[in-house]
Amino acid sequence: MSKMTVVIFDFDGTLVDSYYMLPELYYQLGIKLGLKDDEARLFSKIMLLLEDFNEYKGIFDRRVWWSSAFRSLNIRYTDVNIGKLVEWFYDEWVNRSIVFSDTSYVLDALSSKGCILYLVSGTDGIPSFKRYRILRSGLSAYFKDIIVVGEDVKSFRDALKVITSHHNNDKIYHIDDKVERVLISRELGIRSILKKFNGPLKLAWDIRRYRSKLDDIPIVDSLMEVLDIIK
Numbered sequence: 001m002s003k004m005t006v007v008i009f010d011f012d013g014t015l016v017d018s019y020y021m022l023p024e025l026y027y028q029l030g031i032k033l034g035l036k037d038d039e040a041r042l043f044s045k046i047m048l049l050l051e052d053f054n055e056y057k058g059i060f061d062r063r064v065w066w067s068s069a070f071r072s073l074n075i076r077y078t079d080v081n082i083g084k085l086v087e088w089f090y091d092e093w094v095n096r097s098i099v100f101s102d103t104s105y106v107l108d109a110l111s112s113k114g115c116i117l118y119l120v121s122g123t124d125g126i127p128s129f130k131r132y133r134i135l136r137s138g139l140s141a142y143f144k145d146i147i148v149v150g151e152d153v154k155s156f157r158d159a160l161k162v163i164t165s166h167h168n169n170d171k172i173y174h175i176d177d178k179v180e181r182v183l184i185s186r187e188l189g190i191r192s193i194l195k196k197f198n199g200p201l202k203l204a205w206d207i208r209r210y211r212s213k214l215d216d217i218p219i220v221d222s223l224m225e226v227l228d229i230i231k
Contacts (some may be wrong), residue, residue, distance in 0.1 A: 004170040007110055007230060008163060008190070009143075011121035011130070013177035013224075018097040019199035021045065022046060025092055029085060033075055046073070048200055054209055056203035059165040060150075061125025062086050075222075094136055107142045110230065116167075119143045120159045123150030156181055160188050173230055175223075179210045182217055193226060194219045 012018045026047040030040030047069065056063045063086050069078050077085075110117060119139075124130045130148045134140050147159040164172060174185035175193045182192040194217055197205035207214065219228055 002165065003109075005113070006118065006163065006172040006176040006183070006228065007115050007169050008050070008111060008120055008160070008172065010116045010176040010178070010181065011119060011134060011137075011146045013197050013199065013205075014095050014175060014195050015103045015119075015139060016099050017199070018093065019193075019201060020098075021096040022200050023094070024095075025089060026051075028092075029089060032085065033044050033070075038149055043073070052201040052203050055201055058122070060123055063224060064125070078145065088127070090124075094133055096185060097133070097137065099137055099139065100223060102224045103139070104224060107139070109227055113228070116170075117143050118163055119146045120156065120163070121146075121148060122156070123148055124227075127151060140176075156176070157184055160185055160190065164188060164190070175226060177213070178204050179207060180204070183210065183213060193215045193229060195223065195226075196221050 009015055015125060023044050026044035027040050028048070031037075031042035033043075035043055050065060050069050054060070059065055063082065063097070066086065067077070070082070086143075107117065119142075120136065121130055121134070124133065128151070131146065135147060140146060145163075147153060147162065148158050149159050153159045153162060160174070171191070172181065172189075173191045173193060175195060176182050176185070177197040178193045179194060181193045186192040194207075194214065196207075196219060207219070218225075220226060220229075
């Protein structure tokens with residue numbers, strides 16, 4: 001029996017640009033909280049640093065860390081108020097997210113070659129919201145299965161094991177923009193590809209800290225380069 005080619009994709013930062021708008025969203029959030037223009041710009045910078053830290057630590061529910069951030073910044077809020085602000089933020093986040101220009105072309109090309117495509121992505125902290133975002137992106141139909149880490153399975157490693165258990169003899173690739181995740185997939189014998197991240201956050205995407213571990217992992221600037229690797 002001939003081997004199939006399986007390709008596992010991440011969502012945010014890999015297929016969709018869902019980070020570029022964060023500085024502006026946090027500025028607008030500051031205005032909604034009653035801050036003046038210069039205060040809102042400083043607030044945006046502080047919130048971006050906190051967003052970066054919490055993303056790195058895997059704390060994705062903004063309802064949780066916004067509360068402590070607002071207290072530290074002496075910003076008054078109520079549970080009702082913060083709930084409405086988070087709802088506004090998430091709506092804007094979805095509406096402003098952009099599918100990368102080469103995403104559909106690459107997914108079409110791989111599908112036409114007979115590749116089996118999977119999507120593995122982390123939770124957004126609110127149950128089912130990641131699936132909603134994926135559906136809104138218009139990309140869900142490309143994938144045989146979508147696994148949300150933190151909801152469908154406990155860990156990223158578990159998600160990969162679910163997929164590999166169905167494809168023991170197949171050639172499996174994994175494409176992601178976060179270094180730690182491609183290192184995990186490589187440990188499991190998967191052909192890992194790291195896509196460079198060009199966004200306002202840094203910690204979870206800092207290649208320099210892992211440079212010595214990435215020698216045998218292809219690093220691409222765009223998804224189009226993946227087609228030269230997956231033959």
